[in-house]
Amino acid sequence: MNIGIIGFGVDGQAVNAGFRDKCTIMVNDKKFPQGRDKQKCYLGSKGWIAETKEYTPWNYTLEYIVIECEFIFICIPVPYNNDTGRQETEEIGSLIKEIDNLSNKKGNRSIVIIKSAISPRDAIEIDAELVNTELIVSPEYLTERTSIHDF
Numbered sequence: 001m002n003i004g005i006i007g008f009g010v011d012g013q014a015v016n017a018g019f020r021d022k023c024t025i026m027v028n029d030k031k032f033p034q035g036r037d038k039q040k041c042y043l044g045s046k047g048w049i050a051e052t053k054e055y056t057p058w059n060y061t062l063e064y065i066v067i068e069c070e071f072i073f074i075c076i077p078v079p080y081n082n083d084t085g086r087q088e089t090e091e092i093g094s095l096i097k098e099i100d101n102l103s104n105k106k107g108n109r110s111i112v113i114i115k116s117a118i119s120p121r122d123a124i125e126i127d128a129e130l131v132n133t134e135l136i137v138s139p140e141y142l143t144e145r146t147s148i149h150d151f
Contacts, residue, residue: 002026004065004072006095011115011140012075026060026069062095066102066110075115075140089122096126096133103132115140 001023005012008029016025065072074095079088096112103110110133114123117139127135 001071002069004028004060004069006062006065006072006074007076007116009075009077012073014140015073015075015115026065028060028062028065062098063102063106066099067106067108070111072099072110072112073115074112078116078118087118087122089118089126092116092118093122093126096135097129100130100133108132109134111136113138 003015003019003023003025005015005025005027006029008016008027008031012027012029016027019025060068074092076092076095078092080086081088092114096114099110099112112133113136115138118137120137123135123137
């Protein structure tokens, strides 16, 4: 089974640790170099570094992940705006709509699991616009220090 992870911070790394021995993991993160044929990356003790380790996910394109993965985990931060009293869901909403458009274009159906913490109202608003994507909201509230163990 192939699993996609969008965002490889604390939550994304925990999802990777939980599934990497059972599934093929494909990661897309803005911090990684692009191109699945170039480098493998992982979070080492000194930050983002290039390395060649067998278990390490490459930075796949979003289109490739949509085509190849049965499940796509969204693990990106959703900032809170103190002025409006709401979360800024534009980035996560745009990302999920892009996944939906790619699914529609490729003729497949995507299952997207949101690990980011968003409100039920925002999830319903995003879901209402989707055609070829099943949306599951399963937020993680992990502590960075123990995230791998807690997942």
